[in-house]
Amino acid sequence: MSNYETIPYKTYLDESEMPKFWYNVRADMKKKPAPLLNPATGKPMTAQELEGVFCKELVAQELDDETQLIPIPEEIRDFYKMYRPSPLVRAYCLEKQLGTPAHIYYKFEGNNTSGSHKLNSAIAQAYYAKHQGLKGVTTETGAGQWGTALSMACAYLGLDCIVFMVKVSYEQKPFRREVMRTYGARVTPSPSNTTEIGRKILADFPETDGSLGCAISEAVEYAVGHPGYRYVLGSVLNQVLLHQSVIGLETKTALDKLGVKADIVIGCAGGGSNLGGLISPFMGEKLRGEADYEFIAVEPASCPSFTRGKFAYDFCDTGCICPLAKMYTLGSRFMPSPIHAGGLRYHGMSPVLSELYDQKMMRAITVCQTDVFKAAEYFARVEGILPAPESAHAIKAAIDEALKCKETGAQKNIVFGLTGTGYFDMVAYGKYNDGNMVDYLPSDEDIAKALAQLPKV
Amino acid sequence: MSNYETIPYKTYLDESEMPKFWYNVRADMKKKPAPLLNPATGKPMTAQELEGVFCKELVAQELDDETQLIPIPEEIRDFYKMYRPSPLVRAYCLEKQLGTPAHIYYKFEGNNTSGSHKLNSAIAQAYYAKHQGLKGVTTETGAGQWGTALSMACAYLGLDCIVFMVKVSYEQKPFRREVMRTYGARVTPSPSNTTEIGRKILADFPETDGSLGCAISEAVEYAVGHPGYRYVLGSVLNQVLLHQSVIGLETKTALDKLGVKADIVIGCAGGGSNLGGLISPFMGEKLRGEADYEFIAVEPASCPSFTRGKFAYDFCDTGCICPLAKMYTLGSRFMPSPIHAGGLRYHGMSPVLSELYDQKMMRAITVCQTDVFKAAEYFARVEGILPAPESAHAIKAAIDEALKCKETGAQKNIVFGLTGTGYFDMVAYGKYNDGNMVDYLPSDEDIAKALAQLPKV
Numbered sequence: 001m002s003n004y005e006t007i008p009y010k011t012y013l014d015e016s017e018m019p020k021f022w023y024n025v026r027a028d029m030k031k032k033p034a035p036l037l038n039p040a041t042g043k044p045m046t047a048q049e050l051e052g053v054f055c056k057e058l059v060a061q062e063l064d065d066e067t068q069l070i071p072i073p074e075e076i077r078d079f080y081k082m083y084r085p086s087p088l089v090r091a092y093c094l095e096k097q098l099g100t101p102a103h104i105y106y107k108f109e110g111n112n113t114s115g116s117h118k119l120n121s122a123i124a125q126a127y128y129a130k131h132q133g134l135k136g137v138t139t140e141t142g143a144g145q146w147g148t149a150l151s152m153a154c155a156y157l158g159l160d161c162i163v164f165m166v167k168v169s170y171e172q173k174p175f176r177r178e179v180m181r182t183y184g185a186r187v188t189p190s191p192s193n194t195t196e197i198g199r200k201i202l203a204d205f206p207e208t209d210g211s212l213g214c215a216i217s218e219a220v221e222y223a224v225g226h227p228g229y230r231y232v233l234g235s236v237l238n239q240v241l242l243h244q245s246v247i248g249l250e251t252k253t254a255l256d257k258l259g260v261k262a263d264i265v266i267g268c269a270g271g272g273s274n275l276g277g278l279i280s281p282f283m284g285e286k287l288r289g290e291a292d293y294e295f296i297a298v299e300p301a302s303c304p305s306f307t308r309g310k311f312a313y314d315f316c317d318t319g320c321i322c323p324l325a326k327m328y329t330l331g332s333r334f335m336p337s338p339i340h341a342g343g344l345r346y347h348g349m350s351p352v353l354s355e356l357y358d359q360k361m362m363r364a365i366t367v368c369q370t371d372v373f374k375a376a377e378y379f380a381r382v383e384g385i386l387p388a389p390e391s392a393h394a395i396k397a398a399i400d401e402a403l404k405c406k407e408t409g410a411q412k413n414i415v416f417g418l419t420g421t422g423y424f425d426m427v428a429y430g431k432y433n434d435g436n437m438v439d440y441l442p443s444d445e446d447i448a449k450a451l452a453q454l455p456k457v
Numbered sequence: 458m459s460n461y462e463t464i465p466y467k468t469y470l471d472e473s474e475m476p477k478f479w480y481n482v483r484a485d486m487k488k489k490p491a492p493l494l495n496p497a498t499g500k501p502m503t504a505q506e507l508e509g510v511f512c513k514e515l516v517a518q519e520l521d522d523e524t525q526l527i528p529i530p531e532e533i534r535d536f537y538k539m540y541r542p543s544p545l546v547r548a549y550c551l552e553k554q555l556g557t558p559a560h561i562y563y564k565f566e567g568n569n570t571s572g573s574h575k576l577n578s579a580i581a582q583a584y585y586a587k588h589q590g591l592k593g594v595t596t597e598t599g600a601g602q603w604g605t606a607l608s609m610a611c612a613y614l615g616l617d618c619i620v621f622m623v624k625v626s627y628e629q630k631p632f633r634r635e636v637m638r639t640y641g642a643r644v645t646p647s648p649s650n651t652t653e654i655g656r657k658i659l660a661d662f663p664e665t666d667g668s669l670g671c672a673i674s675e676a677v678e679y680a681v682g683h684p685g686y687r688y689v690l691g692s693v694l695n696q697v698l699l700h701q702s703v704i705g706l707e708t709k710t711a712l713d714k715l716g717v718k719a720d721i722v723i724g725c726a727g728g729g730s731n732l733g734g735l736i737s738p739f740m741g742e743k744l745r746g747e748a749d750y751e752f753i754a755v756e757p758a759s760c761p762s763f764t765r766g767k768f769a770y771d772f773c774d775t776g777c778i779c780p781l782a783k784m785y786t787l788g789s790r791f792m793p794s795p796i797h798a799g800g801l802r803y804h805g806m807s808p809v810l811s812e813l814y815d816q817k818m819m820r821a822i823t824v825c826q827t828d829v830f831k832a833a834e835y836f837a838r839v840e841g842i843l844p845a846p847e848s849a850h851a852i853k854a855a856i857d858e859a860l861k862c863k864e865t866g867a868q869k870n871i872v873f874g875l876t877g878t879g880y881f882d883m884v885a886y887g888k889y890n891d892g893n894m895v896d897y898l899p900s901d902e903d904i905a906k907a908l909a910q911l912p913k914v
Contacts, residue, residue: 008471008472008538009472009538009539010472010538012469014465015465015466015467078549079841081465081466081467082466082550082840082841083841092535093539093613111568112841112842113837113841113842113843113878113880115880152838152841155837155838156550156838156839156841174883174887175632175880175883175884175887178883178884178886178887178890179843179880179883179886181886181887181890182834182837182843182886182890183837183838184838377639380570380612380639380640381609381612381613381640381641382613383539384539384540384569384570384609384613385569385570386570386636386639421570423570423572423632423636423880423881424880426631426632426635426636427632427635429635429636429638429639430631430632430635430638433635433638433639
C-alpha cells in the first residue's frame with residue numbers, strides 16, 4: 001500500500017533529501033570481494049602500489065571494505081544538484097499497455113548532458129584528482145557516455161581530460177566525440193599508435209574494432225607515463241559502485257516516501273556500475289536480513305560474463321598491465337562482436353557484484369539485441385523516452401517480468417534502472433528501423449578459447 | 458527577498474501544482490492581433506474556411522481572443538505528467554563564473570525526447586485531431602524538434618504522422634529523421650517532388666536548402682488533398698502560443714513559490730512559440746497594469762524579422778497557399794542562409810507577439826551565430842547542459858544582461874527560456890570546435906527584395 005492517494009508519475013526528492021553519504025555495500029558483506037592482486041607478485045595490491053595509477057583518496061575508497069557510509073564532499077553534492085535528484089518514474093502508460101497488475105517504476109538517469117548515470121562517478125573521481133593537485137586524468141570510453149561524463153566533470157573543475165575511445169564507437173558515434181571536444185577533452189580512437197600497448201594490439205589484431213579492455217590499457221599506460229596524471233575508470237571498480245550508490249539511495253528514499261516496497265530490482269550489467277549502484281542499499285538490507293528483494297542483472301547475449309563466464313582472477317584490461325581482479329569474466333582477450341550497446345561490451349564484471357552473484361544473492365539473464373531494440377522502440381512510443389540500447393536491456397527484462405505478473409496475477413512492484421538516453425545511438429536505431437539488425441552470439445569455442453588464457457594465480 | 462532560506466538549484470512543481478488551464482494572453486490585449494485574412498477575398502478567415510486545413514477545436518482556439526483561461530483536457534494533462542513539470546533552474550554556477558550580482562533563472566524544456574518545448578503543443582494538436590476522428594496529421598519541421606515532438610504525440614495516440622523536413626536539416630540531422638521514424642512518422646525532405654508546390658519551388662530555386670515556408674506549403678497541400686488529414690503547425694499560430702503558455706505558467710508558479718519577482722524575461726524567437734508561451738502570464742500582468750517586466754526577444758542576425766522586417770500582412774508560407782497573417786516579416790520569399798539554429802529560420806513572427814512588439818510591450822535584439830556558439834559552449838561547461846543553438850540565443854542575451862548588472866551593481870532577477878538541448882546539433886558544434894563557423898547576415902538589398910513581394914492587402 002502506498003502513503004499517497006495517487007502515486008505521481010514522477011517523484012523528485014527535495015535537495016534536502018538528497019544523499020549526504022555514499023553507501024558502501026561491502027560493509028554489509030560477510031564474505032568480502034577478493035582483493036586486487038599484483039600480477040607480478042600474486043599478492044594483494046597495496047595502497048602505495050595502486051596510488052601510482054589512481055588518486056590517493058580513490059585508492060582509500062577502493063580498499064575500504066568496512067565503512068558503510070562515506071561522506072560525499074560538499075562540492076560534489078553541489079555538482080549533483082545541477083542534474084540530480086533524478087526522477088523515479090511510475091510507468092503508468094507502460095503498465096496500461098501491457099495490461100499487467102504489476103506496478104513498474106524506473107529510476108531515470110538520462111536527464112543530463114552525458115546522457116547517463118556515469119556523471120555520478122565522473123565528478124567524484126575528477127574532484128579527488130583536483131584535490132590531489134593533479135593536472136589531469138586519462139580514461140577509456142566505450143559507448144562514449146563515460147567519456148562525456150568525465151569531460152563534463154573535468155571542464156567544471158578545470159582539469160585536463162584525455163579519452164581513449166573504443167574505435168567502433170569513435171566511428172559510429174562521431175557526435176559523442178564532438179560533445180567531448182565541446183567540453184575540452186582530447187579524444188583518441190583505441191587501439192591507437194600513441195601508446196606501446198596500442199601498437200602491440202594493432203599488430204596482433206590489425207582488424208580489431210577495439211574493446212574497453214584495450215582502451216583501458218592505453219589510458220593506464222598514458223597516465224603512468226605522464227607526471228601529474230592519473231587514470232580513472234567508469235565501471236567495475238569498488239569505488240565506482242560506491243559513487244553510483246546515489247542512484248539506489250535516491251530510489252530507496254523515494255520509494256520509502258511513497259510507501260512502496262520493491263519486489264524486483266532490475267539493472268543492465270556491463271561492468272556493473274549502474275546495477276551495483278542501484279541495488280546497493282537494497283542489497284544491504286538483504287545481506288542484513290532486514291528485507292528480501294529479487295535482483296536481476298541483464299546482460300547482452302553477445303557479452304555474457306555472468307552467465308557464460310568464469311569466476312576467476314583475470315586482468316581488467318586486454319594489455320594485461322592492470323591489477324588482477326577476481327570477477328566473472330570471459331577472459332581479457334575476449335573480443336565481443338560489434339553490438340550496439342557499446343557500454344555493455346566489457347569482458348568482466350564488478351568484483352563486488354561477482355561475489356554477490358557467486359553467493360546467489362542475485363540472478364542474471366541474457367537478452368539478444370534485436371529483442372532489446374524491439375523493447376526500446378515499444379518503450380519509446382509508450383513512455384516517451386528514447387532509451388540507450390544499454391538501458392533497454394533492463395526494459396526488456398522488466399517487461400518480461402511484468403508479463404509474468406499478468407499471467408500469475410501477482411501485483412509485484414518492479415523497479416528498474418533506466419540508465420540513459422539513446423540520442424547518440426541513432427545509427428543503431430536506424431539499422432533496426434531498416435530491418436538490418438542481427439544478433440551475434442559468441443560460440444562455446446570462442447569463450448573457451450578466451451578463458452583458456454586466464455592468468456594462473 | 459525569497460520565501461526560501463536558500464533557493465534550490467532546481468524547482469519542480471508538484472503534479473497538483475501543474476496548470477489545469479492554458480493562458481490566453483489575447484484576452485488581456487486591448488488591441489487584439491489582426492485576424493488571418495483569406496488571400497482570395499482579403500476578408501478575415503471564417504472558422505469554416507479554416508476547418509478545411511486545421512482541426513475544428515484548434516480553429517476555435519485560434520479565433521478566441523476573449524477567453525483568458527482555457528481548460529487543458531485531462532488526457533493532455535496526463536501526457537504532460539510524463540515529462541513535465543520542467544525544472545526552473547537557478548544558475549548558481551553561471552552567476553559565480555560571471556561574477557554578477559544578478560540572479561539568473563532558466564526554465565529548462567529540454568528534458569524530453571523531442572529535446573524541446575515543442576511537445577507541449579504537439580500533444581495538444583494531436584489530441585484534438587484524434588478527438589475529431591481524423592486519421593493523421595501533416596506538418597513541416599525545421600531543426601526537427603517540432604517533427605520529433607509531433608511524432609511522439611502521434612505514436613502515443615495512434616495517429617498517422619507525415620513530416621516535411623527542411624532539406625538542409627534533413628541532410629545535416631539524419632539522426633532526427635531516425636528518431637521520427639522510431640516513432641513511426643513518415644519523413645520527406647522539403648522541397649520535394651511529392652507535392653505540386655514542392656515541384657514548383659524546386660523549378661524556381663533548384664539549389665534551395667529549403668525553408669520552413671516551403672515545407673509548410675507542402676504539408677498544407679498534402680493535408681488538404683487527403684481526406685482524414687489536417688495540417689498542424691509548431692509555431693506562429695495563436696493556438697500554439699496558447700498551448701505553450703504552460704511554460705510561462707509553470708515558471709510563474711515556481712517563482713511565486715520562491716518569492717522571486719522576475720525583472721527581465723528573455724526568450725529566443727523564431728516563430729515565437731517559446732517566447733510567447735514563456736512570457737504570456739507575465740505579459741498579462743503587464744497589460745493589466747499589475748506588474749512590470751522587461752521582455753527581450755532574441756533573434757538570429759541572419760533571420761531578423763522583428764528588427765529588420767516589416768509589420769504587414771504576409772503569407773505564412775513560401776507557396777502562398779496559406780492565409781495571410783499580420784506580422785513582422787522579412788517576406789515569405791526570404792530565404793535565410795543555412796545557419797545552424799534551424800528552428801529560428803522562419804521569415805515571420807507570431808501575430809500575437811508582433812502586435813505586442815508594435816505596442817512597445819517588449820524589445821528585440823539580434824545576435825550572430827558565432828557569438829551564440831561561444832555562449833553555448835561556455836554555458837555547457839559551466840552549467841552542464843549542452844544547449845540547442847536556438848536556446849543559446851537566449852543564453853547569450855541573458856549573459857549580456859547579467860554582465861550589465863555587474864557593471865551597474867543591479868541585482869536583477871533574469872529569467873530566460875532554455876528551450877532545448879543540442880544533442881542533434883553536433884555537426885554545428887563540430888564546425889564551431891574546428892573554427893570553421895562563420896556569420897551570415899542578409900544585406901539590406903536581400904531584405905528589400907523579399908519585402909517588395911509582400912502581398913497587397
